[in-house]
Amino acid sequence: MVVRRAMGELVNHGKYAISDPIQYLYFIFDFISKRQFLNKKPYLQDKDDMVRNLFLMRLLHIDKNTVNRIISELYSDKAFIEYVTSSLRGVGRYIGEISSPEILYVVVRKMYPDIIVETGVAAGVSSAFILKALEDNGKGVLYSIDMPNYEVELSKQGVMRYPIAILPEGKEVGFAVPEWLKQRWHLTIGKSQNILTALLSKLGSIDIFLHDSEHTYANMYFEFSTAWQFLRKDGILISHDVSWNRAFSDFARKVKRKAIYMFGSDIGAVRKT
Numbered sequence: 621m622v623v624r625r626a627m628g629e630l631v632n633h634g635k636y637a638i639s640d641p642i643q644y645l646y647f648i649f650d651f652i653s654k655r656q657f658l659n660k661k662p663y664l665q666d667k668d669d670m671v672r673n674l675f676l677m678r679l680l681h682i683d684k685n686t687v688n689r690i691i692s693e694l695y696s697d698k699a700f701i702e703y704v705t706s707s708l709r710g711v712g713r714y715i716g717e718i719s720s721p722e723i724l725y726v727v728v729r730k731m732y733p734d735i736i737v738e739t740g741v742a743a744g745v746s747s748a749f750i751l752k753a754l755e756d757n758g759k760g761v762l763y764s765i766d767m768p769n770y771e772v773e774l775s776k777q778g779v780m781r782y783p784i785a786i787l788p789e790g791k792e793v794g795f796a797v798p799e800w801l802k803q804r805w806h807l808t809i810g811k812s813q814n815i816l817t818a819l820l821s822k823l824g825s826i827d828i829f830l831h832d833s834e835h836t837y838a839n840m841y842f843e844f845s846t847a848w849q850f851l852r853k854d855g856i857l858i859s860h861d862v863s864w865n866r867a868f869s870d871f872a873r874k875v876k877r878k879a880i881y882m883f884g885s886d887i888g889a890v891r892k893t
């Protein structure tokens with residue numbers, strides 16, 4: 621059963637092997653690193669991770685010591701790490717949480733932003749790490765948009781093979797976010813297609829945008845191009861699950877910016893230099 625599902629995933633994405641071999645390579649790395657079929661959790665690793673460090677060094681123009689120093693600061697908050705980890709441990713299955721959420725912490729600590737917008741919350745791992753960094757910075761707010769359990773609908777439409785990011789019974793959106801970090805958080809429930817443009821227009825300018833909601837080509841491209849208009853100069857746009865389709869690479873080419881990828885975590889970023 622496990623092997624059949626794993627093979628199905630590989631074949632399903634096999635078209636990339638021909639049309640875009642590099643993209644397929646990213647997918648394979650991601651597939652192996654998530655190890656979701658072995659029911660292992662890829663998050664919250666505090667080891668010196670070379671792939672992670674390279675990604676952050678290229679994106680933020682910082683050295684390895686700086687990355688490791690910020691990561692150490694993060695992991696020194698045992699209460700935070702334990703809160704997020706135990707929230708997810710209780711679920712016992714992968715529900716779409718971002719791989720390597722510690723990169724978000726480093727980006728936010730270094731960028732020192734005022735306003736961050738993200739789409740796709742579910743358990744709220746990405747939100748928790750962003751909010752932790754804002755708190756440690758002592759400034760900034762996070763606006764999140766989420767349509768809980770929408771992947772049931774997407775899989776009925778054939779967009780996904782099966783829903784992944786489904787909230788456990790009795791749990792609310794953002795259940796992995798510690799209460800003590802919620803004062804900088806503005807969560808809106810609804811589809812990003814209906815909410816994002818108005819939210820960004822209200823905010824005017826943002827420092828960081830993170831996509832982790834509906835990974836269809838149309839929605840990803842819509843979110844990237846809409847957020848880009850409001851992203852300040854030198855701001856950063858990050859996307860999870862960039863191997864699902866070519867929206868991220870097409871977008872980076874369109875705006876003529878270098879796409880920086882993180883192998884194994886299926887993350888891509890562009891900086892509005």
Ligand SMILES: C[S@@+](CC[C@H](N)C(=O)[O-])C[C@H]1O[C@@H](n2cnc3c(N)ncnc32)[C@H](O)[C@@H]1O
Binds near residue numbers: 715744768835839
């Ligand atoms: C992959 S999960 C987000 C994981 C989260 N970033 C984390 O790190 O824990 C995706 C979430 O986006 C929601 N979603 C899917 N399509 C959406 C849409 N069109 N608009 C808003 N949210 C959507 C899903 O229901 C789910 O809650």
